[in-house]
Amino acid sequence: MKEIRILDKDFDLFIEYDAILNSIKQLAVKLNEDLENKNPIFVAVLNGSFMFASDLMKYVTIPSEITFVRIASYKGTNSTNTIKEVLGLNEEIKNRTVVIIEDIVDSGNTLEMLLNRFKLYEPKEVKTATLLFKPDAIVKDVKPEYVAMEIPNDFIVGFGLDYDGYGRNLKDIYRIKE
Ligand code: 5GP
Ligand code: MG
Secondary structure, three states: EEEEEEEOEEEEEOOOOHHHHHHHHHHHHHHHHHHHOOOOEEEEEEEHHHHHHHHHHHHHOOOOEEEEEEEEEEOOOOOEEEEEEOOOOOOOOOOEEEEEEEEEOOOOOHHHHHHHHHHOOOOOOEEEEEEEOOOOOOOOOOOOOEEEEOOOOOOEEEEOOOEEOOOOOOOEEEEEOO
């Protein structure tokens, strides 16, 4: 389908699954080269990264583990302050090579928070693999090492990414209509 409607918004087909999968395979090749003998633990951030993590890990051939976390956000005492917390990390990551698997890096807020949290567990190193990166949207001083695709600063859905909870199951990526 070239155009779809989700709730009150219209979207155009933007990146087809074939192209997505190709870029994921290329990323896996890089990870296999760079992290060989490092016994990494991949940590996928739910919900958005579930499809990306699933396809990526099929092409990661080095010895590695994968686990999943979720970020809980809730309002702090100051109403403008959103406190974010990482839930579900039960594995020991001290002295491990950690690779965070994200769906998208936009402002970089989430990635910065994740990196700060993970440092508390004293990993050997923390790298980031993201399906999508919006270079024009970043405001934080963080940069994902492994990027499958760079995209312009537009709102997209599909392949794990949602609009208000919907659209995560779309196989292709769609971009919001102007
Ligand atoms: P950040 O601004 O912290 O880098 O991005 C955090 C989160 O915002 C992402 O994990 C994702 O859930 C959401 N996000 C950012 N850009 C988009 C987008 O274009 N589409 C969708 N569906 N979510 C986005
Ligand atoms: Mg979201």
